[in-house]
Amino acid sequence: METNPQAASATAGGDLAPDKKAAIYTDEYFDECYKEHWFAYNKRTLEERDAQFFRLLELKPTDILLEAGCSTGRSTRVLAPKVKQVYGIDFAEYAVELANKKAQDAGLSNVEVRHDDISKMATIADASIDKIAAFDITEHVYDDVMKGFFQQAERVLKPGGYCCIYTPNLNHYIERMKSKNFIIRQFESHIAVRNWKQYKRLLDDSGAKLRVDLIYHTSSSYPLVRWFEKVLRFIPWFGKLFEFRICARLVKDA
Numbered sequence: 001m002e003t004n005p006q007a008a009s010a011t012a013g014g015d016l017a018p019d020k021k022a023a024i025y026t027d028e029y030f031d032e033c034y035k036e037h038w039f040a041y042n043k044r045t046l047e048e049r050d051a052q053f054f055r056l057l058e059l060k061p062t063d064i065l066l067e068a069g070c071s072t073g074r075s076t077r078v079l080a081p082k083v084k085q086v087y088g089i090d091f092a093e094y095a096v097e098l099a100n101k102k103a104q105d106a107g108l109s110n111v112e113v114r115h116d117d118i119s120k121m122a123t124i125a126d127a128s129i130d131k132i133a134a135f136d137i138t139e140h141v142y143d144d145v146m147k148g149f150f151q152q153a154e155r156v157l158k159p160g161g162y163c164c165i166y167t168p169n170l171n172h173y174i175e176r177m178k179s180k181n182f183i184i185r186q187f188e189s190h191i192a193v194r195n196w197k198q199y200k201r202l203l204d205d206s207g208a209k210l211r212v213d214l215i216y217h218t219s220s221s222y223p224l225v226r227w228f229e230k231v232l233r234f235i236p237w238f239g240k241l242f243e244f245r246i247c248a249r250l251v252k253d254a
Contacts, residue, residue: 045221056164056249063130068118069137073099080108089116119148124156132163139167139193147206154208159254170195173241196246210250217243
């Protein structure tokens with residue numbers, strides 16, 4: 001997954017020490033990156049997750065898609081059959097190597113994963129992309145990187161193109177518990193879990209001309225709590241605690 005060694009907090013600049021970055025994003029991390037999430041073994045949950053991707057992206061066979069922070073390319077391979085071409089970018093050379101190999105092994109000739117930074121997108125040409133997918137990645141990057149991502153998304157998108165985000169919601173009670181290491185510990189790599197208000201502020205601060213076209217929240221992926229969250233999250237104020245994932249679609253207007 002994409003990261004960038006910037007910022008000492010989710011609201012300020014600074015550098016994440018290289019040794020800290022290296023300690024988190026090891027080759028073993030990318031080998032096991034989906035195994036750390038229990039839902040990697042739950043086919044139904046993965047299918048529900050993928051359904052949100054398709055809903056946000058509204059893919060067309062002619063689309064050229066960019067997955068930002070694609071890690072080892074699991075989502076890239078899911079999306080590839082639906083579009084003309086998929087480019088993935090990730091900061092980790094080992095992840096890029098794995099993603100390209102997995103795509104080749106799957107017989108996907110329309111996938112190319114590149115070594116790049118989501119806040120720079122140096123390998124992506126201006127106005128060359130129809131859709132950008134940023135799925136389970138933005139919680140891995142600090143604010144300066146996030147603002148750079150929005151700016152680059154505007155640059156590389158074609159007029160009318162989408163930038164779609166799927167990420168944990170800081171307002172959710174489980175994320176609140178994780179932030180305090182209360183009962184549940186936060187993933188070490190989740191360095192900047194946010195709520196939508198914080199993302200909107202970063203979008204505005206970035207100056208990127210991307211319009212919010214769609215924003216909604218999903219219920220939890222945890223089977224034992226999903227059923228009551230779907231009801232409780234519609235209760236005013238209190239319901240915010242049960243909005244599990246942020247699903248957002250931004251548009252670069254023509």
